Amino acid sequence: MKAAIYPGGGQPITIETLPEPAPGPGDVLIKVHRCGICGTDLSMTKGGLWDYSAGEFGHEYAGEIVGIGSGVEGFRVGDSISVVPSGTCGHCIGCAGGNPILCGSAASVMMGFSEYARVPAKNAVLLPATLSMADGALVEPLAVSLYGVRMSKMQPGDRVLVLGGGTVALYAIYWARRLGAGKIVAMSRSDRRRDLCLAMGADAFVSYGDNEVGEVIEALGGTPDVVYECVGTEGMLAKSVAHAALYGKVASMGFCTAPDPVIPALASYKCVTIQFLVGYTMREFLYIADHMDGGHVDPGTIITSQIPLLELPATFDRLRGPNEETKVHVAYA
Numbered sequence: 456m457k458a459a460i461y462p463g464g465g466q467p468i469t470i471e472t473l474p475e476p477a478p479g480p481g482d483v484l485i486k487v488h489r490c491g492i493c494g495t496d497l498s499m500t501k502g503g504l505w506d507y508s509a510g511e512f513g514h515e516y517a518g519e520i521v522g523i524g525s526g527v528e529g530f531r532v533g534d535s536i537s538v539v540p541s542g543t544c545g546h547c548i549g550c551a552g553g554n555p556i557l558c559g560s561a562a563s564v565m566m567g568f569s570e571y572a573r574v575p576a577k578n579a580v581l582l583p584a585t586l587s588m589a590d591g592a593l594v595e596p597l598a599v600s601l602y603g604v605r606m607s608k609m610q611p612g613d614r615v616l617v618l619g620g621g622t623v624a625l626y627a628i629y630w631a632r633r634l635g636a637g638k639i640v641a642m643s644r645s646d647r648r649r650d651l652c653l654a655m656g657a658d659a660f661v662s663y664g665d666n667e668v669g670e671v672i673e674a675l676g677g678t679p680d681v682v683y684e685c686v687g688t689e690g691m692l693a694k695s696v697a698h699a700a701l702y703g704k705v706a707s708m709g710f711c712t713a714p715d716p717v718i719p720a721l722a723s724y725k726c727v728t729i730q731f732l733v734g735y736t737m738r739e740f741l742y743i744a745d746h747m748d749g750g751h752v753d754p755g756t757i758i759t760s761q762i763p764l765l766e767l768p769a770t771f772d773r774l775r776g777p778n779e780e781t782k783v784h785v786a787y788a
Contacts, residue, residue, distance in 0.1 A: 458569035459767050463509030465502020468768040476573040477522065483530055483576050484522035485538075489592035490567030491515035492767075492783045494621060494687075497774055498712070505712040508563070513785070514540035516567025517582065517591025527576045535582040537594040538574050539740055540564045554602075556734030567592075568767060570787060580740045585748045592784060593754050594743050598735035599708065600626035600685075601743065604634060606732055607706040609681045611635030616671055616679035616698050617657070620648035622782055623708050624685035625655045625757055631683070632656025633750055638675045642667065651781065654752055663694075671698055679703060687711040692729070696722045705729045761786040 456475045461468050478484040490513045499507045517537045520530055530536070542561030543550045549557030566572035582591045600623055609615065615636045617627050620643035631639055632655070641652035642661045649660040659674035661667055672678055678700035684691045687709030695705040696717055705727055722729065747754065761784045762770050774780060 456570040457764055458511050458566075459513065459764060461500050461507050461509060461512050463502075463506070465500070465506070468500060468771055470765055470768065473569070475571050478524035478527075478573055480525045481527060481576055482524040482573050483520050483527060483536070483579055484524075485518035485536060485572050485574055485579075486521045486787070487516055487518040487567055487570060487572055488588035488787055489517050489761075490785045491592050491596065492770065492774065492785070493596065494623075495710070497771060500771065503712065507565075510563075511566045511569050513567025513569070514565040515592050515595040516540070516572070517588045517594070518572065519588075520579075521571075524576075530576060530579060530581070535586070535588065535591060536574075536579040537582055537591040537740065537744060538564060538567070538572070539578040539580065539737060540567070540595065541734070542575065542578070553736040553738070554734045555736075568764065568785060570764070580737075580744050582744055583748075586744070587755075589755055589758060589784060590747060593758075593782075594740055594747070595735075596622050596782075597626050597629075597743050597747070597754060598739035599623055599733075601630045601739045602735035603627060603683065603706055603708040603732045604630040605739075607681055607683070607704055607730060609634065609636060609704075612637040613680040614675040614677055614700070615639045615681050615683065616675070617641050617652075617683045617685060618691055618695060619643055619685035619709065620645070620652060621685065622757060624683070625651055625781070626754070627683045627685055627708065628652060628655040628657050629750065629752065629754060631681075636681075640671050640674045640679070642671065647779070648781065651757060654756055656751060668698060681706065684709050689713055689715050691715065692717045693721075696725070696727055696729070699725060699727045702726050703728075707731045708733070757782045758784055760784075763788075
């Protein structure tokens with residue numbers, strides 16, 4: 456099979472020929488159909504402090520079961536599945552909290568940029584017939600934002616500000632709307648994703664600027680009860696605090712990997728709660744698989760292009776520069 460390999464240390468991604476895996480006990484073997492390129496893929500293949508281990512990768516993926524190992528129940532050859540891409544040991548504190556990303560000892564299940572993947576059956580989520588493989592490859596990023604909105608304990612009617620215009624931000628808007636937010640404002644440096652933000656459920660879009668605080672208040676009818684920071688660059692936490700209401704909440708999902716200073720006194724004089732979030736639980740995956748096709752907008756609206764696997768290295772280079780893409784999928788024949 457063909458597979459994309461990250462050699463580590465910021466070296467260029469290569470496409471290599473590997474033996475096709477066979478399912479072991481408790482595994483299913485899938486033929487991968489779709490895998491999305493995530494901003495994390497771009498940032499963690501540059502050789503920085505936060506970097507993927509060498510080997511196969513790709514974590515937003517879905518495929519068709521073509522083989523089943525011994526001891527597996529509840530799945531059949533031909534089933535379509537989405538994959539929870541983090542393994543679990545089942546007995547660490549991270550696993551006890553239900554968030555597989557926080558398990559520090561289990562093997563990775565990030566193999567979406569490969570033609571075939573051997574997946575533990577416990578990481579497979581059955582897709583209903585109403586969902587396509589493209590939908591299945593969106594379950595993981597949808598789960599990130601659903602987990603963030605749920606963990607923030609946003610209440611129906613809350614005024615919400617979402618910082619950013621990428622996938623996590625767009626899906627934070629999507630879930631905030633579905634879970635009963637009052638007014639929602641999206642704010643970003645550039646207005647090129649204004650239409651997508653509005654389509655996902657935002658009531659208004661504001662660009663960064665000297666008057667942004669007043670513009671947000673005017674659009675929301677008050678200061679934000681919840682601010683979702685979905686950018687992950689320096690300065691975004693301070694910006695979030697500046698916008699938050701008294702006793703407001705800031706939920707950071709941007710995963711900034713550099714120091715991002717906040718002046719505690721400014722946050723203290725608002726009694727702002729700042730929460731840092733990563734990952735999801737199986738609960739989010741199962742909910743999305745069952746309810747994805749019943750929302751106010753098609754989440755697949757964010758997919759802007761699809762490429763063959765052989766174009767992945769060049770596409771990574773392209774996406775690291777100025778581009779008009781939102782979500783790019785690797786599509787397998």
